[in-house]
Amino acid sequence: MSFLEMLYFIIPSAIFFATPLIFTAIGGVFSERSGVVNIGLEGLMVVGAFVGIYVNLEFASTFGAATIWVAMLAAVIAGGIFSLFHAVASISFRADQTVSGVAINLLGLAVTVFLVKMIYGKGQTDMITQPITRFAIPYLKDIPFFGPLLFRDVYSTSILAFAVAIGAWFIIYKTPFGLRLRAVGEHPMAADTMGVNVNRMRYIAVVISGALGGLGGAVYAQSITSDFSHATIAGQGFMAIAAMIFGKWHPIGALGAALFFGVAQTLSVAGSTIPYVQDIPAVYLQILPYVLTILALAGFIGKANAPKASGQPYIKGKR
Amino acid sequence: MSNRVINILVPIISIIIGLIVGAIVMIVSGYDPVQGYSALWTGIFGDSYSIGNTIRQITPYLLAGLAVAFAFRTGLFNIGVEGQLILGWLAAAWVGYAFDLPKIIHLPLALLAAAAAGAFWAFIAGFLKAKFKVHEVIATIMLNYTALYIANAVIKKLSDGGFKTERVHESASLRSPFLRELTDNSSLHYGIIVALLMVMVMWFILEKTTRGYELKAVGFNKHAADYAGMSVNKNIILAMTISGMFAGLGGAMEALGTFQNASIKPGFTGIGFDGIAVALLGANTPLGVVFGASLFGSLKYGALNMPNAAGIPEEIVSIIIALIIFCVASGYIIRVALQKLRKKKEGQ
Numbered sequence: 001m002s003f004l005e006m007l008y009f010i011i012p013s014a015i016f017f018a019t020p021l022i023f024t025a026i027g028g029v030f031s032e033r034s035g036v037v038n039i040g041l042e043g044l045m046v047v048g049a050f051v052g053i054y055v056n057l058e059f060a061s062t063f064g065a066a067t068i069w070v071a072m073l074a075a076v077i078a079g080g081i082f083s084l085f086h087a088v089a090s091i092s093f094r095a096d097q098t099v100s101g102v103a104i105n106l107l108g109l110a111v112t113v114f115l116v117k118m119i120y121g122k123g124q125t126d127m128i129t130q131p132i133t134r135f136a137i138p139y140l141k142d143i144p145f146f147g148p149l150l151f152r153d154v155y156s157t158s159i160l161a162f163a164v165a166i167g168a169w170f171i172i173y174k175t176p177f178g179l180r181l182r183a184v185g186e187h188p189m190a191a192d193t194m195g196v197n198v199n200r201m202r203y204i205a206v207v208i209s210g211a212l213g214g215l216g217g218a219v220y221a222q223s224i225t226s227d228f229s230h231a232t233i234a235g236q237g238f239m240a241i242a243a244m245i246f247g248k249w250h251p252i253g254a255l256g257a258a259l260f261f262g263v264a265q266t267l268s269v270a271g272s273t274i275p276y277v278q279d280i281p282a283v284y285l286q287i288l289p290y291v292l293t294i295l296a297l298a299g300f301i302g303k304a305n306a307p308k309a310s311g312q313p314y315i316k317g318k319r
Numbered sequence: 320m321s322n323r324v325i326n327i328l329v330p331i332i333s334i335i336i337g338l339i340v341g342a343i344v345m346i347v348s349g350y351d352p353v354q355g356y357s358a359l360w361t362g363i364f365g366d367s368y369s370i371g372n373t374i375r376q377i378t379p380y381l382l383a384g385l386a387v388a389f390a391f392r393t394g395l396f397n398i399g400v401e402g403q404l405i406l407g408w409l410a411a412a413w414v415g416y417a418f419d420l421p422k423i424i425h426l427p428l429a430l431l432a433a434a435a436a437g438a439f440w441a442f443i444a445g446f447l448k449a450k451f452k453v454h455e456v457i458a459t460i461m462l463n464y465t466a467l468y469i470a471n472a473v474i475k476k477l478s479d480g481g482f483k484t485e486r487v488h489e490s491a492s493l494r495s496p497f498l499r500e501l502t503d504n505s506s507l508h509y510g511i512i513v514a515l516l517m518v519m520v521m522w523f524i525l526e527k528t529t530r531g532y533e534l535k536a537v538g539f540n541k542h543a544a545d546y547a548g549m550s551v552n553k554n555i556i557l558a559m560t561i562s563g564m565f566a567g568l569g570g571a572m573e574a575l576g577t578f579q580n581a582s583i584k585p586g587f588t589g590i591g592f593d594g595i596a597v598a599l600l601g602a603n604t605p606l607g608v609v610f611g612a613s614l615f616g617s618l619k620y621g622a623l624n625m626p627n628a629a630g631i632p633e634e635i636v637s638i639i640i641a642l643i644i645f646c647v648a649s650g651y652i653i654r655v656a657l658q659k660l661r662k663k664k665e666g667q
Contacts, residue, residue, distance in 0.1 A: 039398075039456070085645065093649035098396055098456050102595050103644040110637030117632035118348055234586045238460055245457060283472035290461035297458065298451040306454070 006274055010266055012153040016134075017269075018262030020045070020220035022161040024240035025247065025254040026168045027212030032249055033172060034205030035185035035309040039101030040086050041213045042237025043108025047082045048075035048217025050112035053228040054119070056128040067130040072157075072218045079214015080207045082108065087206040091199050094313040105237075113230045124229035132157055132223040157219045161255075164212070168251035181205060185307035188314040198314045216240065242293040249307060261289040329653050330600050333646030334614070341639040345631060354629040359636070362624025363617045369624075371502025374511055375577060377616030379404070381514040382569030383594025384601060384608040385521050386437075386562045390455075391603045392525060393558035394538035399444055399459025400566040401591025402466030403437035405584070407567025409470045410436035411574035412581035413477065415487025425490040430513065430571050437567020438560045440466060445559025449552035455559065463587070471583045483582035493576035508576035515609075517565060522605040524561070534558050566591065593619070596644045615640060 024041050031038040038044075055071040063070050086104050089095040116125060132155055140151040172178035183191040184201045192198050217233055225232050243261055247253030268285035271277040342352035363373050383400050390397035397403075411433035418425060444462055447453040477484050493508040501507075525531040536544040537554040545551050569590060574581055597615055601607025622636035646653065 037456075039460070089645050089649050093652040095645070095648035095651070096396075098398065099595065099599060099644060099648040102398070102592055103641045103648065106592065106596075106637055106644065107641035110634045110641055114348075114632045114634035114638060117634065231585055235464055238464065241457070242461060281472065283468050286468040287465045290464045294447065294453065294458055294461050297453040298447055 008148045008152075009270075010263060010274070011149050013266040013270065014259060014262035015150075015158050016153075016155060016223070016262070017265040018258040019155065019158045019161045019223070020216040020236060021240050021243050021258035021261060022165055022216075022255055023212045023219060024216030024237060025243040025258050026165055026251050027209035027216065028241055028244040029168065029172070029247075029249055029251050029254055030181070030205045030212070031209035032244065032310050033185045033307055034181050034202045035188060035307055035312065035314070036087075036090055036202050036206050037097040037101065037311045038083075038086065038206065038209050038213075039098050039241070040083070040104025040108070040237075041101075041209070041240050042233060042235070043101075043105035044079045044083055044210050044213030045217030045220065045237045045240075046105075046108040046112055046233045048079045048214030049221035049225075049232050050115065050217075050228050051075045051078040051214065052218025053125050053128060053221050053232075054115075056130055056222060057125060060128065060130045065130065068132050068157075068222055071222060072215055075214040075218030076211045077214075079217070080211040083206050083210020083213070086210070087203050090313065091202045091206070094315070097311055097313075109230060112228070116228060125227045127226045128222060131226050132219065155223065157223065161219075165251050165255040172251060182307070184314075185309055188309050192314070192316065202314075213237065213240075239289055242289050245306075246289075246293050246296050248296075248305075264288045325654055325657055326602060328657060329650045330602070330611075330647055332653055333600070333643050333650075336646050337639045337643035340642050341635060344638060345635060350631045350635075351629065355625060355631045355635065358625045358628035358631070359618070359621045361628060362621030365624070366503065367501070368503040368505045369620075371498070371505025371507035373617050373620045375505065375507045376620040377612050378508075378510040378514045378576065379569040379572045379590050380593060380597055380612035380616040380619075381511075381608060382517060382565050382572065383590050384597030384612045385517055385605070386565035386569065386591075387594045387598035388601060388603040388605070388608050389521055389525075389565060390558055390562040391598055392538050393534045393554065394541065395445075395448070395555065395558055395562070396456050397441065397444070397459055397559065397562045397566075398456050398595065399441065399462050399466075399591070400562075400569070400594045401587050401589075402459070402463035403440045403563040403566035404570040404573075404588065404591050405466050405470045406440050407433035407437040407570030408574045409473060409484075409570070409581045410567070411491075411571035412484045412487055415491035415575055416485040416580075418491075419488065420490060422490040425488065426493070426575070429487070429491040429575055430568060433567045433571030433574065434564040435567065437570060438564040441559040441563020441566065442556065445556040448559070449555045463591070467584065467587065470581070474581055474583050484580045486579050487575055491575055492579065493572070494579070506577055508572075510572040510576040513568065514572065517568060518605045518609055521565070521608075525605075530557070566594075569594075593640070596640055599644060599647050 024045055028038055028041055052071040052075040055074045056067050059070060060067045086100050089100040090097040117123060134153045134155050137151040137154055141147045180196045180201055184198050188198045220236055221228055221232055239261060243257040244254050246257035264285050267277050268282045271282060345352040345355050362369060386400045387397055411429045414429040414432040440462060444455050444458040447458050448455045474484055493510045495509050498507045533549045534554050536549060537551055541551045593615055597608055597611035601611035618636045622633040625631045625633050
């Protein structure tokens with residue numbers, strides 16, 4: 001395999017693996033920017049993956065090629081609703097946000113596997129008939145170098161992921177809503193004095209994170225696994241949290257980190273066919289995202305600082 | 320109602336809410352909750368075999384619960400019990416089969432190896448927190464996956480490309496023919512004694528030693544502890560290390576007792592995360608952990624009887640456990656409700 005061929009294989013594949021991470025990590029950015037830690041992203045992805053696969057299986061004959069979009073929309077709604085558990089517990093009931101997130105993970109997996117067994121009478125669904133497929137963008141694919149690199153094997157969901165990342169950046173940094181969101185996460189009391197409804201902002205942020213987490217799960221299940229079982233989402237949500245931190249709580253940073261983790265995932269899955277990479281034991285590539293995140297937090301790769309009020313419930317009148 | 324009563328009432332009310340919502344879920348999904356809960360009951364207490372296996376299931380939950388509770392008491396959230404447990408599991412299994420020693424040395428050595436492995440993994444998180452201010456929740460989550468992949472790679476290497484290590488030698492095993500016979504061939508093993516011993520160790524450290532007092536002081540208010548001349552950083556590292564030791568021993572229970580080897584895992588065991596539930600329900604006290612581990616261990620094992628006896632997926636129990644965690648974590652609202660109730664009574 002020549003270097004160029006290698007690149008043409010690794011880059012599209014990395015984008016493919018990164019796509020679900022991008023959605024979920026940006027969901028995490030919204031939640032954490034508002035001051036609510038969301039360890040429950042894994043569970044929200046599980047819910048999204050289940051709903052995506054369920055809708056795809058049940059309605060593939062009705063909607064045909066549009067099924068994936070219906071399934072993703074359903075997953076967005078389901079993820080948003082499911083995240084309300086986390087929102088109510090950690091915002092209104094002042095539960096420990098990490099504990100509530102852990103409970104979301106347990107609940108998400110338990111409820112979905114329970115439903116799969118109830119609906120299908122077995123622990124694993126059938127394979128979907130309408131997976132997310134790739135296509136080539138006309139004209140653009142003929143550009144030398146960049147064509148085969150970026151435009152020959154494109155998934156519509158990947159384009160959506162980039163759009164969501166840019167959209168999230170615009171919302172968080174260029175709109176009044178985003179300013180309030182960040183204020184609530186940095187200094188809720190100051191925001192409150194300026195008339196921002198802290199709890200409402202946090203509710204909105206957590207529901208957005210649930211919706212994007214659900215979307216990430218649906219994309220993952222419909223493009224990578226094509227079915228749903230207890231092991232469909234195994235750590236993707238936590239890797240998204242890693243991407244969010246490695247991206248320094250910034251949407252574009254999270255996008256970049258997710259893409260980078262996508263490269264690591266590609267190499268760990270298909271590394272045995274790539275020269276040089278095949279000499280690296282797969283375990284190094286598997287642990288790379290997590291180790292890098294720790295190093296980033298420790299300040300070895302630029303300091304990553306969490307929003308100041310992250311993790312604390314806001315109690316009016318308390319200093 | 321005194322604070323003490325409320326502290327005991329919150330978990331009890333949470334359990335009741337969890338069970339009621341679980342029943343509602345069963346009704347809505349078209350299952351019979353009476354049949355479901357009686358299958359759960361028989362699964363736990365039905366015969367001596369079930370009781371033996373239930374106690375076996377409680378054993379690692381005790382240690383995982385202790386690990387989380389101990390860290391909590393020092394103001395730390397060890398969400399990395401899972402990873403520490405996996406490495407303890409691997410270390411115990413390796414020492415268990417790689418050495419030939421008399422039982423009196425071999426078994427303690429294997430346990431010690433597991434404790435050391437878990438302690439080391441938690442130490443990393445403690446060190447990162449003390450030195451670089453890395454939040455321990457994130458650090459331990461990342462270390463969980465790192466541990467999982469490393470353990471899998473090592474097992475693959477140790478077994479020459481296989482998926483599990485050799486069986487541990489008899490001299491390192493916690494299994495006991497006596498306990499087996501007593502419980503109709505269940506897989507009950509001596510690990511429960513180790514676990515209960517550790518409950519006492521935690522109680523002793525926290526309540527009877529100066530170091531334990533310091534650890535608690537740092538947990539209550541680290542600035543005050545610092546002002547009183549205690550080294551906050553040293554105590555953070557120590558607390559994480561001891562917590563990881565408990566977690567590592569939890570892994571040894573699986574390696575030397577239940578499974579007799581270490582195998583490649585596609586994902587987490589779940590014991591570490593359930594340990595959070597155990598500690599939370601037990602209000603982070605040693606005795607509370609015994610209570611929490613008994614409840615969740617029993618529920619988890621009893622649930623396995625539900626698909627056969629009542630046709631209900633066993634995941635219903637995980638749903639109930641998750642709901643209980645939500646309720647205990649939202650204790651604030653239960654407290655408010657209880658206080659309102661009290662005021663109403665006083666008003667009459």
